[in-house]
Amino acid sequence: MVLSRFWLVIFISSITFVLFSLFSGSNYTIDHVLNGKKDDPILISEKYIDQIPAFIKDSINKSEEKTFTINRDTLNIDTTYVYKNKTVKIYSGVQKSDGLLPTCKSTLLDLILPLMAYLAFFCGLMELLIISGVSEKLARVLSPVFVKVFPSIPKNHPSISYMTLNFAANFLGLDSAATPFGLKAMESLQTINPEKDKASDAQIMFMCLHASGLTLIATSIIGYRAAANAANPADVMLPCIITSFIGTIAAFLIVGVKQKINFKSASLLIGLMMLIAAIVGLLMYVNHLDLIGKNYFTTNLSAIILIGIIVATLIFSFLKEKKFTEANTTVYEAFVSGANNGVKTGVTIFPYVLGMLVAISLFRNSGLFEIISNGLGFVFSNMGVSKEIVDALPVALLRPFSSAGSRGFLIDSMNTFGADSMTGRLSSIFQCSAESTFYVIAVYFGSVNIKNTRYALGTMLIVDVICVITAIFVASWFF
Structure with missing residues (x-):
């Protein structure tokens, strides 16, 4: 309900402002809002x-x-x-972004079709994990921790393995793999959701943890900084980890209090300590590397792990071929069946993504976003916030709406102020410290036809604000 009303507010306010600008003489034409393309x-x-x-x-x-x-x-x-x-x-x-009609086209050609390809491949692999029994074993191992975080999920439920793979992919910066695993987790959680059009507690917890964006290897950010000739492209990695980790803890605490989770559980505390230990251990290892070593490590770690997951899945499926025979299928046919389900999922989420991105396109091209951004910048400037921080705020403001849009602001800030400036570094931390909230909600809840997201949107926006505040403090501390 909240998401629906927010979507209507964006649409109606943007269109109203566009028409007002035309008839007041502020805009000569509004054709760019409908037909214009980015950078035209x-x-x-x-x-x-x-x-x-x-x-x-x-x-x-x-x-x-x-x-x-x-x-x-x-x-x-x-x-x-x-x-x-x-x-x-x-x-x-x-023009800041594509107009309404080009957005419709690019949503299908540049976003949904590639996403469907990723979904087809990784859903095919997940079908192999299910039939071979890997997902069941993974769920059994992690159940003691997950049942504390998600008390409504039955022990050893398959959604546990899907969520684990999603968190791991996000953790390693594997965006293309994280989404298929996450969508599969939502589908699995939907099977135990008593009210099919209303988000369950488990689905909200999963969404908020996913959207908090805990990332260990910010591969794309390092790439953008390297392209902008940063002296040390990986120098924002530790601030990114700290910011996203605090965002994840905040999401867990906010939702946990709402859902009355027992934070004193021994298994929960052990799991949290193991996560912190893994982060600290990897940071200590990376910290002793020189610049070339850091770049080499961050570039290859994620790719190697993803290839390892693929190879391990195929080998285990081959070793457990009897299980595929018992299911009246083969390894290849099972992969194709899973891939077909992935394509169907892509078709299902297309209208949800389209509706959200068109609204965001209108919002940006109407001029409303720029007015809000400039207004907040003026307020913060008068509050004594440094200009370097104010100049980075557009990235933080647009991040919940559009990953591509905020990425454009990130690249622009590095080109304008320098990749090694406070503005350039803070913009980088903003970009990697959280997810695109509205896009993620449209994709994940849309994939299972959930209409009532309850308190998910509000919590995710609060976490976004926490990440912004944390990023400012962390960047000021480090740089």
């Missing part, structure tokens, strides 16, 4: 050639392309004059 120039006016300044008119006439661009300075946007069909079109600035 925005049409702000159209005049007859005799109405423009003489020096611009002369420059247009001398140009073979009948265009003229004013390069003001590096801090301001360019203005381009294009002469065509007796009028001069004036463009200034570029």
Whole structure:
């Protein structure tokens, strides 16, 4: 219900603001909101050639392309004059994101189809894990801890193994693998959900832990920083780990209090201590490596582990081939069957993702996001917050809405202020410290047709705020 109302508020407020801007004269046209593409120039006016300044008119006439661009300075946007069909079109600035119609197209071609391919492959592997008995053994081993965190889940339930694989994939920065494992976990949890259109306690806990974004190897962030010529691309790794870990603990505590979980459980405390020990141990190992060693380690660890999971699954399936025969199938046929289910899942979540991303596109292109971002920046500046922190806030503000959009702000901040600046580093920590909340909710709850998300959205947004505050303190401490 909350998500539905929020979606309606974004849609209605964005459209209202777009129409107000058009009729008040703030915008010359709103075509870019519908048909524009990211980084396209925005049409702000159209005049007859005799109405423009003489020096611009002369420059247009001398140009073979009948265009003229004013390069003001590096801090301001360019203005381009294009002469065509007796009028001069004036463009200034570029579009922040795709318009409504291009977003519909890119959602299918650039997001859903690749996601369906990932889902097909990893759901195929998971079918092998199920039939071969690996998932059952993994669930049996981890049940003592998981039944304390998820008391409503029966002991040895298959969802435990799926959630474990999802957490492990997130932990290692394996985004392409994390989503299929997570969707399979949601489907499995839905089988024991008594109210099918309402999120269960277990599903909310899983969603909030997943969205808190605990990441040990921030491979993509390191890659962006390396591309921006950072002196040490991996120097934000420890701040990212600390920030995302605090976010995960906050999510667990908030949901745990709501669900009255026993935090004094011995198995729960042991599991938490083992997780902390694993993080500290890996950090100590990475810390003694030189720059090349760190880059080599972070680049290859995740890939090696993913390949190891694939190889181990196939080998174990081969060794347990009798179980496939007993199930009247073969290893390959089981993989195909699982892959087919993955494709069906992709088709199911497409409308949910489309609806959310179109609303976000309208929100950004309407100008509302920019006004809110600038307003918050002004407030924080007057509160004494340093300009370096304020300049990084757009990444934090957009992160819950759009991973691609916040990534664009991240790259822009590093290009503008430098990858090794406080702004560039803080932007990097913001980017890797949490998930895209609204996208994740649309995908995961949409995959099992849950309409009432209860307190999941509110909790995830609170965790996002905690991660932002933590990132600021951690970045200020380290850098």
